[in-house]
Amino acid sequence: MVKPQVAGAVTANARVDRTSAIELVDVAKEYTVHGEVVHAVKGVSLDIAEGEFFSLLGPSGCGKTTTMRMIAGFEDPTxxxxxxxxxxxxxVPPNRRDVNMVFQSYALFPHMNVWENVAFGLKRRKVAAQEIKTRVGEILEVVGLTGREKRRPREMSGGQQQRVALARALVNRPRALLLDEPLGALDLKLRHTMQIELKRIQREVGITFVYVTHDQSEALTMSDRIAVMNDGVVEQLAGPREIYEQPATAFVAGFIGTSNLINGTVSAVDGAHAVLSLGSDDRILIPSGSAPGQGEAAVITVRPEKITIARQRRDQEVSQVRGTVSEVVYLGTYNSYVVTLDGGAEVTVFEQNAMDGTSTAERGDSVWLSWRPQHSYALRGA
Amino acid sequence: MRRVRAALAPYLLALPGGLWLAVFLVVPIATMASVALQTGNLMDGFSQTFNIAIFGEVFAQYHTQFLRSIVYGGIATVIMLVVAYPMAYWIAFKAGRRKSVYLFLILLPFFVSFVLRTISWGFLLADDGIVLAPLRDLGLIPDDFHILATTTAVIGGLVYNFLPFMVLPIYVALERVDPRVIEAAQDLYAGRFQAFVRVVLPLSLPGVFAGVLMTFIPATSDPVNAQILGGTSNTMIGNIIYTEYLVNNDYPAASALSFMLMAVLLIGIFVYARALGTENVMEAAAR
Structure with missing residues (x-):
C-alpha cells in the first residue's frame, strides 16, 4: 500500500544533508526464560540522523528498552x-561505545558527590585534570547545578538527580545520548519543566538524542521523529504530526491520543475520494490515495477534535454520519460527547467550549457528525 | 498529661534495653574490674586492694600469647576476607535463582555445635586419623608430618569456624548494589575491572567493615580452636584466661587479662574505624 503524502506533515525524513548517527539493520533479540523463547525485539530497522531527537514510544514490554540497550551495548542482538x-x-562492549545513557531512576553512583559522578567518564578516558575541571564546570552550568558539586545524590531532589544523570552523560560529548524513560520518576509538573529543559539542552549541545518513553504526549512534544513500537516491531516511524494525524495502524491510532475507529465497505471511488458507506445517508470520504479499492472492507480512524457535531445535516462535500448522543461530559475547555452511530459504532467527539458555555446536544439527541475528507485515514493492514 | 507522656515515651521505650545493658554489661564489667584489682587466693579469700600493678605483671608474663592471638586473629581475618569476598560476590551476582540454596549451605554448619565441629576436625586431622594414617602408610607423606598442634591448624580452624560471619555481611552489601549502577559505570567507559574497583568494591565496603569486625574480635579471643587443634606453642590469650580462671583459680589475673584483651580490641576497632571508616574509604575510591 502506498503511503500518502499529506501537505504539512514535514518530517526529519525530508532533510537533505543528513548524516546517519545510529543505524539498526533488522535487529532482533530473543531471550530464553525457563526454557521458553521470548521474542523481545523482532527485527527492527532504524536510521537515526545526527542531531535528531528520536523517540522510541510504546507500552511496557514492547521492546523499546531492549532496542535501546542494544544500541548502548548492554544486550547482544540475536x-x-x-x-x-x-x-x-x-x-563492541558498552565501555567502548561512543554513546552514553541516562538510566531510568538515574543510577547515580551513591558514594560519589555530584562532581565525582559527572567526572567519572572523563577520568576513565584519562582526560587531563585541567580539562576535566573545565568540562565538568561547563556542563554543570548547562544543567543548572553550579554550586552543588559537593552534594551526594541522596541529598538531592529527583529533579536535581535527573540533571546530574544528564550532565554525567553529556559531559563526555557522546555521539548519541540514550535516555531510558528519564522523566518517569518525576511528578507531572516537574516532568513538563524537564521536557522543555531537555529540548533546550539538546538544541544547545546538538547531540543526537534517542528517547525511550511510554508517554505519548512526551514523545509528541519533544521528538523530531517517533518510532511507535508494539510487540517487538515498529508499527510506524514518522514525525509527531504524521503519527498523530495519520496513524498507520489501529495500534498507533489507539495508543496515541483518543481515536475513533469506524468499519465499513468502500462503495465507490471517484477522482479525489473513496466513499465508505455505512447505510442510508451516511457516508465517509477518504482521500483516495490511502483508501482500499472498491468493494473492499476498510477501517478508518478520525480524531475526536476533528469532528463537528450538529443538529442538521450539512450541505457539503464532507463525511457525514448520523447518531444518538449517549454521553456528554463537561471538561472545562471542551465538551466530550460519545455518539452511538446508527450502525452501532461509538464515536467520541470533542467540541471546543462555546462562548456561552452551553453544549450543542444533550443525551438522547439525534445528531449529525461531520468532518473533512482529509481527516479520515484508512488504517494499514485493516 | 499527654505531653508528659509523649516526652517520656522515648525513655520508656529505651528502658528494657537499658536495663538489659545495665544488668548484663555494666554490672559484669564493673565486677570484673573490681575482681582484677583484688589480691588473695581461693583458700584465704580475696580482698579489694586496688593492685594496679597486676596489669603490668600479667602482660609481662603473657605478652607472647597476647601478640600471638592478635597475629592469628589478623591472619585468619585476612584469609577469610580473601575467601569470603569472591563467595559473596558469586552468590550475589551469579547464583541467580539458587541464591537462597547457597546461603543456606553457608549457614548449614551452624546446625552443629561449634565445639563439636572443631573436635571433629581434631579427629579427622589427627596423626593417626583417617586422613594422615593412610597417606603415611602409602608413603605419600613423611613420618614426622603433622597437621594438628601447628599454627596452620589453629588458623585454619579459626577461618573455618568464623567464615560465615564474613560472607554474610559482604553478601548483604553486594546484594544492595543496584546492577544499573554497574551498567552506568560500564557505559561511562569503565571496563569490568574499573567498574569493580570504582563502584562495586566501594559500595560493598560497609559489608567488609562489618565482616572484619564480626570475625576478628571472636577469632582473636577464641580459646576453642587453639585448645583442640593447637599445641603448647599455639596457646592463645583465650586459653590463658581459661586456665587462670578455672585451673589456677587466679581470678584477679584472669580478670585483668580479660580486661586488657577488651581494651586492646576496643582500641584496635577505634583505630580501624578511624583509619578505614567506610566513608573515608569510599571517598578515596571516588577519586
Missing part, C-alpha cells in the same frame, strides 16, 4: 547489525 556513524559496533 541477529542484525548496529552501526554508529557507519561503523559496525554490534560486538
Amino acid at each position: 541477529r542484525g547489525v548496529v552501526r554508529l556513524y557507519g561503523q559496525d559496533v554490534t560486538d
Whole structure:
C-alpha cells in the first residue's frame, strides 16, 4: 500500500544533508526464560540522523528498552547489525561505545558527590585534570547545578538527580545520548519543566538524542521523529504530526491520543475520494490515495477534535454520519460527547467550549457528525 | 498529661534495653574490674586492694600469647576476607535463582555445635586419623608430618569456624548494589575491572567493615580452636584466661587479662574505624 503524502506533515525524513548517527539493520533479540523463547525485539530497522531527537514510544514490554540497550551495548542482538556513524559496533562492549545513557531512576553512583559522578567518564578516558575541571564546570552550568558539586545524590531532589544523570552523560560529548524513560520518576509538573529543559539542552549541545518513553504526549512534544513500537516491531516511524494525524495502524491510532475507529465497505471511488458507506445517508470520504479499492472492507480512524457535531445535516462535500448522543461530559475547555452511530459504532467527539458555555446536544439527541475528507485515514493492514 | 507522656515515651521505650545493658554489661564489667584489682587466693579469700600493678605483671608474663592471638586473629581475618569476598560476590551476582540454596549451605554448619565441629576436625586431622594414617602408610607423606598442634591448624580452624560471619555481611552489601549502577559505570567507559574497583568494591565496603569486625574480635579471643587443634606453642590469650580462671583459680589475673584483651580490641576497632571508616574509604575510591 502506498503511503500518502499529506501537505504539512514535514518530517526529519525530508532533510537533505543528513548524516546517519545510529543505524539498526533488522535487529532482533530473543531471550530464553525457563526454557521458553521470548521474542523481545523482532527485527527492527532504524536510521537515526545526527542531531535528531528520536523517540522510541510504546507500552511496557514492547521492546523499546531492549532496542535501546542494544544500541548502548548492554544486550547482544540475536541477529542484525548496529552501526554508529557507519561503523559496525554490534560486538563492541558498552565501555567502548561512543554513546552514553541516562538510566531510568538515574543510577547515580551513591558514594560519589555530584562532581565525582559527572567526572567519572572523563577520568576513565584519562582526560587531563585541567580539562576535566573545565568540562565538568561547563556542563554543570548547562544543567543548572553550579554550586552543588559537593552534594551526594541522596541529598538531592529527583529533579536535581535527573540533571546530574544528564550532565554525567553529556559531559563526555557522546555521539548519541540514550535516555531510558528519564522523566518517569518525576511528578507531572516537574516532568513538563524537564521536557522543555531537555529540548533546550539538546538544541544547545546538538547531540543526537534517542528517547525511550511510554508517554505519548512526551514523545509528541519533544521528538523530531517517533518510532511507535508494539510487540517487538515498529508499527510506524514518522514525525509527531504524521503519527498523530495519520496513524498507520489501529495500534498507533489507539495508543496515541483518543481515536475513533469506524468499519465499513468502500462503495465507490471517484477522482479525489473513496466513499465508505455505512447505510442510508451516511457516508465517509477518504482521500483516495490511502483508501482500499472498491468493494473492499476498510477501517478508518478520525480524531475526536476533528469532528463537528450538529443538529442538521450539512450541505457539503464532507463525511457525514448520523447518531444518538449517549454521553456528554463537561471538561472545562471542551465538551466530550460519545455518539452511538446508527450502525452501532461509538464515536467520541470533542467540541471546543462555546462562548456561552452551553453544549450543542444533550443525551438522547439525534445528531449529525461531520468532518473533512482529509481527516479520515484508512488504517494499514485493516 | 499527654505531653508528659509523649516526652517520656522515648525513655520508656529505651528502658528494657537499658536495663538489659545495665544488668548484663555494666554490672559484669564493673565486677570484673573490681575482681582484677583484688589480691588473695581461693583458700584465704580475696580482698579489694586496688593492685594496679597486676596489669603490668600479667602482660609481662603473657605478652607472647597476647601478640600471638592478635597475629592469628589478623591472619585468619585476612584469609577469610580473601575467601569470603569472591563467595559473596558469586552468590550475589551469579547464583541467580539458587541464591537462597547457597546461603543456606553457608549457614548449614551452624546446625552443629561449634565445639563439636572443631573436635571433629581434631579427629579427622589427627596423626593417626583417617586422613594422615593412610597417606603415611602409602608413603605419600613423611613420618614426622603433622597437621594438628601447628599454627596452620589453629588458623585454619579459626577461618573455618568464623567464615560465615564474613560472607554474610559482604553478601548483604553486594546484594544492595543496584546492577544499573554497574551498567552506568560500564557505559561511562569503565571496563569490568574499573567498574569493580570504582563502584562495586566501594559500595560493598560497609559489608567488609562489618565482616572484619564480626570475625576478628571472636577469632582473636577464641580459646576453642587453639585448645583442640593447637599445641603448647599455639596457646592463645583465650586459653590463658581459661586456665587462670578455672585451673589456677587466679581470678584477679584472669580478670585483668580479660580486661586488657577488651581494651586492646576496643582500641584496635577505634583505630580501624578511624583509619578505614567506610566513608573515608569510599571517598578515596571516588577519586
